[in-house]
Amino acid sequence: MKTCLHQAAAASLLVFGAALVPTTSIAGVRVCTFPGSPSAALDRAVAREAFKTAGIAASIIEDGIGEGDDDGVSLKELHKTLGRSCDAIAGFPQSSVADGSGDAVVLSRDYLRSGYVSVTTVDPVAQRGRANVVAATYASPAQLIAVQEQDVKLDLENTPERTVEAVATGHATRAIVWYPAVVAYTLDHPKQRFNVSATTSPYAEWRLVFAFGAKNAALQPRIDAALAKMAADGRLAALTDAWALPDSARTAQASSTKYAYLDGPVRSTGIRRSGVLASATSSETGGFVKVAAAGGDVPSFDKGQVAHGKKLYSSACAKCHGADLGGVNAPALRGPSFAPAKDAHLTIGGIYGYMATNMPADRPGKMKDEEYADIMAFLLFSNGYSAGGSKLTADAARASATPLNAGNSQ
Template identity: 55%
Template sequence: MNTRLTQIAAAGALAASIASTPVHASAGVRVCTMPGSPSTALDQAVARAVLRTAGISATFVAHGIDDGNDDDGISARELMKSLGRNCDVIAGFPRSAQADASDSHLSFSEGYLRSGYVAVTLRDARPVAPVDGKETIAATWSSPSQLIAVQQKNARFDLENSSALTVDAVAKRRAQRAIVWYPAVVAYQRAHPQLHFDVAPVRSEYADWSLVFASGPNTDGLQTRINRALSRMSADGRLASLTRSWTLPDSVLHAAATPVRARNPLIMNAAWTNAPALPVNGTQRGTQQGGGFIKVSASGGGAAPSFNDAQVAHGKDLYAGACAKCHGVELDGITGPALSGPAFAPASNSHLTIGGIYQYMSTNMPADRPGKLSDDEYADVMAFLLYTNGYESGGAKLTAADAAASTTPLNAGPRH
């Protein structure tokens, strides 16, 4: 699952504005898979078997989803253009309790593979020396993998541009551990059978995902037939046979059965997102030598950007209408993480910058309709977040450009 897959835009935003033609299953359907997914072969095999069982003819579209031909992921707009114009159903669409798109117009099948994010180490390897006493953890840029990695204690981060490179960071001993999408581990080990990995669960509500069939509006009849076929295949063992080698180890499945309340400070959509090149503590993502990875540290500096009282007041109103239902009226977190206090803005040594937080927020929030606010409105919300976390207001107005460019670590402000 490379960058193009791990940065899929929120399903809710995608579905809210899809205008596709109603699908009549008897006429056959066009099937797409997610670009770059390590489970593409599985997704196609499952789709072929399910649709055959459902009595639906299918055409598989090799390049039905436009990935934009860049490394910044698949945007909601690109998916909207593809679903309906090129595809009737997407096999291998990722879904989780954190991204259920309950308010969307998309239709979803039952899951055919429960998967998710795991911690991976290289078996029987000599220990990798810690750097400054900290474990180096590899994660995939702008994905749930990064969300989970930031929660780890006493760690440095090796952020990779794809999930394959994230596994490779452990295999090549650039990192002691990786947090990565499990199908990427399966695909990597198939390509490198001489290597063996140990897989362990991670405790995060962002870890547990399922692969489903997704389709646009007016496709409930199609999804009903797909679900019936999935039930038949589950009962007769065919589904288990198809997915066996991709199934999470029992130890991980057992751990995933226990819900976890995430306390991640990153503002990031719970679905796979399409974030642009994002400064993390002053480092711009790029295609650097050695696999295009960067190191995260708290080396950014400089004063926080200025904002004024009027922005704080307006930002508070915007927050109440667009953010509080997930992050809490008091910013203490509900389904989304807390946006105040030490979990969000620690006293020192933050791994997040003001610019990084702003860019995540303005690209991916609110989760049910990313990007719905204007640049000025996002800047006002950022002013409110800064004020709430101890920063003093001033005379100058915070602009979107200044917020995005700030390399200042988001530590608790001087009022605290």
């Protein structure tokens, strides 16, 4: 994500601006919630109490974000919303590895720690439904987690509510789903009960926060102070306890690490995994992709592959990883978290092997070898490597033990 100011200068301007904003200029704040969000009722309740505690007049706007379609909200749309329709967003999902908000928005402290969980029904009749079918919400972290499941069929649903319903009705054996959707579903269906367990994935753990645009950055410390006060006197717990993760879903989330790419089990045992470089401590049931050798030269690729790879990326990858590779609901594919200046924990072969086996999330492993190679060429070019005179082949990409450090040609 490009910025017009050096980061330090931008931060200084924000702090300076915050000091000059008078209290009266942030009266009558417009607080928006995401349309159709399972946690919308909670988000509105926390927003009312937090802004009241901060002494800031606020109005709740339930339909101020996006177009309300099933495809979610793009970063461009989010920036436009915070510039025009809303001064703050309640219920903004934030993750250390999978959100692409970057420096574009100012985030408060969290008021709910939640995440993606594995859900089955306690109804034995419903459990006799379709065997080995796992439901997940399309183009969400749930899909990225579910695609790691071994020997299952994916049932991709358009909304979290329909994902939960797939389990409740026996259409799926199990679901990977955003936990607030489970809470919202049981509130609407009081007789329905689910077994909830943890998922082991860096994509699993998320937090709900308030988001502010740069011009309203002065709101952030006041809302942080209000949330801290609410936490201290028990009001925050009173609002959020019903939405908090059960103990059965907490253990595995605590084991998530800082690395964003899994060398985990794939959905079909017929897919070869030899191209995925595992860490020394990993097993066949999964570990994180790490540098397994000293490496070598970056494999060559040409300009035609970069151009074609960019088109393929736009159609197959950008929805989750961002049009600018900055990440949306999946990790960024450029910058220091993906290709650091040195000491990379990922290899070119490891990334290629993971991508060719598990991506795109809605049809993993279904693209042609040359298409995956062209996307890899585009990723290398986007991370500072120059095109050469020969094409990158799938075999060369898969075999590369070169650490994915950032190039210096751009």
